[in-house]
Amino acid sequence: MKTNRTLGRSGIEVSALGFGCWAIGGEWQGPDGQPLGWGKVDDDESVRAIRRALDLGVTYFDTADTYGAGHSERVLGRALGKRRDDVVVATKWGNVFDEETRTLTGGDDSPEYARRALTASLERLGTDHVDLYQLHLSDADPRRAAELRDQCEEFVREGLIRAYAWSTDDPARAAVFAQGEHCAAVQHTLNVLNDAPEMLALCEESGLASVNRSPLAMGLLTGKQRAGRTLEAGDIRNTPPAWMTGFKQGAGADEDWVARVDALRDILTSEGRTPAQGALAWIWARSPQTIPIPGFRSVEQAEQNAGAIEKGPLTAGQLAEVDRMLGR
Numbered sequence: 001m002k003t004n005r006t007l008g009r010s011g012i013e014v015s016a017l018g019f020g021c022w023a024i025g026g027e028w029q030g031p032d033g034q035p036l037g038w039g040k041v042d043d044d045e046s047v048r049a050i051r052r053a054l055d056l057g058v059t060y061f062d063t064a065d066t067y068g069a070g071h072s073e074r075v076l077g078r079a080l081g082k083r084r085d086d087v088v089v090a091t092k093w094g095n096v097f098d099e100e101t102r103t104l105t106g107g108d109d110s111p112e113y114a115r116r117a118l119t120a121s122l123e124r125l126g127t128d129h130v131d132l133y134q135l136h137l138s139d140a141d142p143r144r145a146a147e148l149r150d151q152c153e154e155f156v157r158e159g160l161i162r163a164y165a166w167s168t169d170d171p172a173r174a175a176v177f178a179q180g181e182h183c184a185a186v187q188h189t190l191n192v193l194n195d196a197p198e199m200l201a202l203c204e205e206s207g208l209a210s211v212n213r214s215p216l217a218m219g220l221l222t223g224k225q226r227a228g229r230t231l232e233a234g235d236i237r238n239t240p241p242a243w244m245t246g247f248k249q250g251a252g253a254d255e256d257w258v259a260r261v262d263a264l265r266d267i268l269t270s271e272g273r274t275p276a277q278g279a280l281a282w283i284w285a286r287s288p289q290t291i292p293i294p295g296f297r298s299v300e301q302a303e304q305n306a307g308a309i310e311k312g313p314l315t316a317g318q319l320a321e322v323d324r325m326l327g328r
C-alpha cells in the first residue's frame with residue numbers, strides 16, 4: 001500500500017492514517033453534566049504521542065474546537081510547534097462551549113459564528129490557517145449548510161482554510177457540501193462493525209476523501225473492552241448517550257458487540273497484526289478513498305496504530321469473509 005493518500009480532490013497529500021484528537025482533549029461535559037470526554041488525560045503524554053506519530057510518518061491530525069472545550073486544539077498546537085507546516089491540520093466548528101467551565105452550551109449554524117469560531121481555533125492552534133475545516137453539526141439543516149459551504153469558499157479565498165468538509169453520516173447532507181469547489185472530504189463513521197456503502201459510493205463518485213471517525217469502534221475493536229469492565233467515571237463510554245452503540249450504562253462493552261469482535265479476531269490479527277491494526281487494515285481495503293483517524297492516549301497506542309501503515313490493507317478475500325461472518 002502507498003503510505004500516503006490524497007485528501008479528495010484538493011490534491012493535498014496526507015499519510016494514509018490520521019490521528020484523532022478527541023480523547024486527548026480531556027474531560028468536558030454537556031449542559032446536563034453528561035461527560036463528553038474520555039476521562040482524565042496526561043497532556044505531556046499526549047504531546048509525546050503526537051511527536052512520536054510525526055516521527056513515524058503521520059502527517060494528518062483531526063481535532064475539533066469543542067474537544068475538551070478548546071483543550072485538544074491547544075495541546076495539538078503545542079505538540080506540533082515548529083513542525084506545523086509539515087502536517088495537515090483538520091478541525092471542526094458549530095458547537096458552542098464555555099472554555100472556563102469546559103461545558104458544551106449549544107450549537108450555532110450561522111456564517112457569522114463560523115468566522116468567530118475559526119478565529120478562535122487559529123489562536124488556540126497557533127497557526128494562520130486550517131487545512132481542512134469541518135462542520136461539526138452532523139444533522140444541520142441542509143439549506144443552512146449551503147450558506148456555510150459558501151462561507152467556507154470565502155474562507156478559502158481569504159487564505160484562512162485550504163479545504164472543507166462536513167462531519168455527517170448522512171450522504172444527502174454530504175452531497176450538499178460536495179457541490180462546493182473546495183469541499184475535499186466527508187468525515188463519517190466507518191469501521192469493520194459499521195459499514196457505510198452509500199457514503200463510500202458518494203465519496204468515490206464525487207472524488208471526496210472518506211475520513212473515518214471511530215475506526216476502532218471507540219476502542220471495542222482493540223479487544224481491550226470486555227463486557228462488565230467498568231470504565232472511568234468521566235469517560236463518555238461509561239454513561240453512553242443515546243447515539244452511542246457498543247457500550248452499556250456503567251457496565252462497559254455490550255456483550256453482543258464483544259462477541260462480534262471475538263468472531264473477527266483471527267482475520268484481524270492475520271500477518272502478525274494487533275486487533276487495532278487489523279481494524280485499520282479493513283478500512284484501507286474497503287475503499288481507496290478512506291483515511292482512518294483512530295483516537296489515542298499514549299505513546300504506546302500511537303506506535304501501534306502508526307505501525308499499521310506498513311502492514312497495509314486486508315485482502316479482498318478477507319473482506320468477503322468478514323461480510324460472511326457478520327451476515328452482511
Ligand SMILES: NC(=O)c1ccc[n+]([C@@H]2O[C@H](COP(=O)([O-])OP(=O)(O)OC[C@H]3O[C@@H](n4cnc5c(N)ncnc54)[C@H](OP(=O)(O)O)[C@@H]3O)[C@@H](O)[C@H]2O)c1
Binds near residue numbers: 214220276
Ligand atoms: N462527530 C465527529 O465529528 C466525531 C465523532 C467521533 C469521533 N471523531 C473523530 O474520530 C476520532 C477517532 O474516533 P473515536 O475517538 O470515536 O474512537 P476510535 O478511534 O474508534 O477509538 C479510539 C480509542 O481506542 C483506544 N485505542 C486506540 N488505539 C489503541 C490501541 N492501539 N490499542 C488499544 N486501544 C487503543 C483508545 O481508548 P482507551 O485507551 O481509552 O481505551 C482510543 O481513545 C476522534 O478522536 C475524533 O477526532 C469525530
